[in-house]
Amino acid sequence: MSGELAGAAWPMFGWIDDVRAPLADAMRQGRPAALATLYKVEGSAPRGPGAQMLFVDPQDGGGEIAASGYFSGDCIEGDVASHALHVLSEGVPRRLHYGAGSPWIDIRLRCGGALHVLVERVAPDDAAARELLGHAEARRSCRWHSDGTNRRVTQDDGPLLDVYEEPFSLARRHDPVRRLIVSGGDPGALAAARLGVLSQFETILLRPDGPSEPPPFPVSRYVRSDPATALAELGMDRWTAYLGATHEDHHDLGGCLAALRGGAGYVGMIGAKSRASARLDALKAAGATPEDLARLNLSPGVAGLGKSPWEVATGILAEIMQALNPARERA
Numbered sequence: 001m002s003g004e005l006a007g008a009a010w011p012m013f014g015w016i017d018d019v020r021a022p023l024a025d026a027m028r029q030g031r032p033a034a035l036a037t038l039y040k041v042e043g044s045a046p047r048g049p050g051a052q053m054l055f056v057d058p059q060d061g062g063g064e065i066a067a068s069g070y071f072s073g074d075c076i077e078g079d080v081a082s083h084a085l086h087v088l089s090e091g092v093p094r095r096l097h098y099g100a101g102s103p104w105i106d107i108r109l110r111c112g113g114a115l116h117v118l119v120e121r122v123a124p125d126d127a128a129a130r131e132l133l134g135h136a137e138a139r140r141s142c143r144w145h146s147d148g149t150n151r152r153v154t155q156d157d158g159p160l161l162d163v164y165e166e167p168f169s170l171a172r173r174h175d176p177v178r179r180l181i182v183s184g185g186d187p188g189a190l191a192a193a194r195l196g197v198l199s200q201f202e203t204i205l206l207r208p209d210g211p212s213e214p215p216p217f218p219v220s221r222y223v224r225s226d227p228a229t230a231l232a233e234l235g236m237d238r239w240t241a242y243l244g245a246t247h248e249d250h251h252d253l254g255g256c257l258a259a260l261r262g263g264a265g266y267v268g269m270i271g272a273k274s275r276a277s278a279r280l281d282a283l284k285a286a287g288a289t290p291e292d293l294a295r296l297n298l299s300p301g302v303a304g305l306g307k308s309p310w311e312v313a314t315g316i317l318a319e320i321m322q323a324l325n326p327a328r329e330r331a
Helices: 002-006 020-028 077-090 127-137 187-198 227-234 249-262 273-285 290-294 309-323
Strands: 033-042 052-056 066-068 094-099 114-122 142-146 151-154 161-164 169-174 179-183 202-206 221-223 240-244 266-269 296-298
Touching: 020 033, 020 052, 020 127, 033 077, 033 161, 033 169, 052 077, 077 094, 077 114, 127 142, 127 151, 127 169, 179 187, 179 227, 179 249, 187 202, 187 309, 202 227, 227 240, 227 249, 240 249, 240 309, 249 266, 249 273, 249 290, 266 309, 273 290, 273 296, 290 296
Parallel strands: 179 202, 179 240, 202 221, 240 266, 266 296
Antiparallel strands: 033 052, 033 114, 052 066, 094 114, 142 151, 142 169, 161 169
16 A cells, blocks of 8 residues: 555655645545644755645555655655554554654655654544634634644644644644636636646636636636626635736726735736736726735736746746745745
């Protein structure tokens, strides 16, 4: 089981950065899960403190344990999975130490550092886990407090990770899932939405009076109403990015103004630089403040990547990721 995980030909589980979705799936199926949290890093490592993995009980006693997330890019994942199986069967948490000073000298970290991981069992009826998922659904920040056996969740936006040694416990913050709202339906808008999905954003595609058939790739939601109306219904917050890409000012300007007023973490509008002045004047006339306009990204993205839809979208997604991570603290 864990050996197959370590030697996976295509380790797609590493693409899942947020363990809450697979945790919710496990709880719905009545299956316990082992939550692994990287709580200390010494030296260099691919992931930082706060990174998490989730291992779901195969239950049939024979299948491969289901994993989400990664810590080291295949150095320790298989061994963590082995410990997770024991935690799942015994219910006793484990604190693991890999690399310099580790008792497992046969496990080599190519980065040369040391990693410390807490593995804890989460039952399908765990009250703290239900509360964690409830905050996620309501788009509220919260923190998961655990010593491996006792857990609680508080609604707060403290540091990403706090670790207390004596007695040991940790507090790991969970923010709402990053959300990308793209309005439009041309190749550029579709490329931005597709990259948003691949980048694990909750991606919503708006296309005013668009076709009744769904987009050609899965999105979290497809909405056919005017952007300003849709954004008022969806609600804005600082973990949301809005990209106006209909190229119709009566749609894009209204959407941008609604996003700015709602406190979106990123607001951008695709268009020629020659149209920027007129667009700013229109937003001022509609009531946008100087503070609002200072947060607006006209002709967004990273210069020099190219002008194809995918190149433009790549630059915009990079800009959005930076804007939604102002403290540079994602694990």
